[in-house]
Amino acid sequence: MNVSRDHVMVLSGEPSGDVHGASLVRAMQRLDPALTFSGIGGTCMADAGVDLFFSIKNLSAMGLTEVIFQFRSIKQAFDSFTSQLMAKRPGLLILIDYPGFNLKAARFAKKHTTTRVFYYITPKIWAWNRSRIWQIKRFVDHAGLIFPFEEKLYKKAGIPATYVGNPLMDHYPLAVKSKPKKTATPSDPWIIGLLPGSRNTEIHKLLDLMVTAAKMIQKHRPDTRFLVSAADAVPLESIETVLASHKETGLFTLISGSPRQIFEQADMLIAASGTITLEAALWKIPTVIVYKMSPVSFKIAKIVVKVKYAGLANLIAGRQVMPELLQTEASSQNICATALDMLDNLPEYSQKLGSVRRLLGSAGAAARAAKIALDLLGRTSADDRTSLYLTNTSKPY
Numbered sequence: 001m002n003v004s005r006d007h008v009m010v011l012s013g014e015p016s017g018d019v020h021g022a023s024l025v026r027a028m029q030r031l032d033p034a035l036t037f038s039g040i041g042g043t044c045m046a047d048a049g050v051d052l053f054f055s056i057k058n059l060s061a062m063g064l065t066e067v068i069f070q071f072r073s074i075k076q077a078f079d080s081f082t083s084q085l086m087a088k089r090p091g092l093l094i095l096i097d098y099p100g101f102n103l104k105a106a107r108f109a110k111k112h113t114t115t116r117v118f119y120y121i122t123p124k125i126w127a128w129n130r131s132r133i134w135q136i137k138r139f140v141d142h143a144g145l146i147f148p149f150e151e152k153l154y155k156k157a158g159i160p161a162t163y164v165g166n167p168l169m170d171h172y173p174l175a176v177k178s179k180p181k182k183t184a185t186p187s188d189p190w191i192i193g194l195l196p197g198s199r200n201t202e203i204h205k206l207l208d209l210m211v212t213a214a215k216m217i218q219k220h221r222p223d224t225r226f227l228v229s230a231a232d233a234v235p236l237e238s239i240e241t242v243l244a245s246h247k248e249t250g251l252f253t254l255i256s257g258s259p260r261q262i263f264e265q266a267d268m269l270i271a272a273s274g275t276i277t278l279e280a281a282l283w284k285i286p287t288v289i290v291y292k293m294s295p296v297s298f299k300i301a302k303i304v305v306k307v308k309y310a311g312l313a314n315l316i317a318g319r320q321v322m323p324e325l326l327q328t329e330a331s332s333q334n335i336c337a338t339a340l341d342m343l344d345n346l347p348e349y350s351q352k353l354g355s356v357r358r359l360l361g362s363a364g365a366a367a368r369a370a371k372i373a374l375d376l377l378g379r380t381s382a383d384d385r386t387s388l389y390l391t392n393t394s395k396p397y
Contacts, residue, residue: 010038094118166365169362195229197276214252280322321355
């Protein structure tokens with residue numbers, strides 16, 4: 001059965017992938033309005049015109065034991081994918097991050113269809129599970145890389161790959177944060193953002209810890225207020241319940257949706273490890289990175305993870321530009337002490353973050369990835385094809 005060259009299927013398993021998937025879909029639509037899209041995603045991809053056959057709401061999990069508890073939802077999502085793939089026969093399958101699910105999807109697509117596979121935002125093989133690169137080589141036609149240091153690994157493995165730039169540079173093309181203030185007053189207090197993550201498991205493990213630390217910080221710095229992020233993928237009541245249990249009035253303000261509202265106001269952040277910390281680096285907002293997972297998951301991670309840092313900004317900079325408090329070090333007391341030091345030295349912490357933007361190169365990741373996707377679909381001319389697979393030339397590597 002022939003594939004449909006005007007239909008694209010996009011699979012994303014978590015909120016950050018939903019955002020980047022939507023940007024890629026819109027970039028492809030600008031180049032070829034005749035394309036139609038279906039897939040797994042969230043509100044961003046739906047707003048971009050993707051016909052969702054499964055929502056990411058019940059898919060976001062991190063760590064071995066956390067994923068086990070969501071196995072039923074993951075299986076339902078995969079069953080929906082396989083039935084939709086066989087029914088629609090898209091010309092292109094685009095995978096965005098979420099490697100445990102998406103590599104399995106790539107394998108199924110290659111085994112049962114002639115659909116081409118484009119992996120945009122590839123698995124972090126440079127951090128752990130490097131054996132996945134051989135699965136990518138077997139089941140993926142082209143990889144769109146978002147970190148410049150990934151190119152070397154893919155070239156060595158002989159995998160067609162292009163560093164398209166980092167998609168966050170499209171969302172934050174300029175560093176918009178003004179210079180950090182050095183003092184606070186009752187009328188102009190310190191504003192600290194609390195970003196406990198976009199997964200239910202993260203809220204469970206981190207939010208109470210952060211709120212307790214915030215109350216400790218406020219005792220040392222009375223002119224301090226806190227903005228608490230409520231990601232779209234997290235039930236609002238789960239966050240409200242934690243805040244209500246602390247019975248504080250006026251100290252915490254709940255901010256739903258995009259973290260941009262918090263970035264615009266905050267002097268510093270206390271944030272769960274993840275893409276959000278790289279966004280904060282691009283805004284040059286000093287940030288304390290906090291993370292906890294189940295003891296079993298953490299023990300496994302210590303064995304298999306091959307990088308020095310957990311935070312993306314630290315990995316890109318090659319040094320700790322954001323303090324990291326992980327697992328047992330992620331106590332309310334440690335968070336408080338680190339945050340107080342940061343408040344006393346905000347300009348220095350902000351200055352350190354400038355290197356991250358320089359190392360990522362220029363904006364335009366979604367546009368570059370869209371051109372590659374159209375070529376894989378066979379919807380580009382010979383003239384257009386000659387300039388497709390050029391690396392983001394402004395990168396400094």
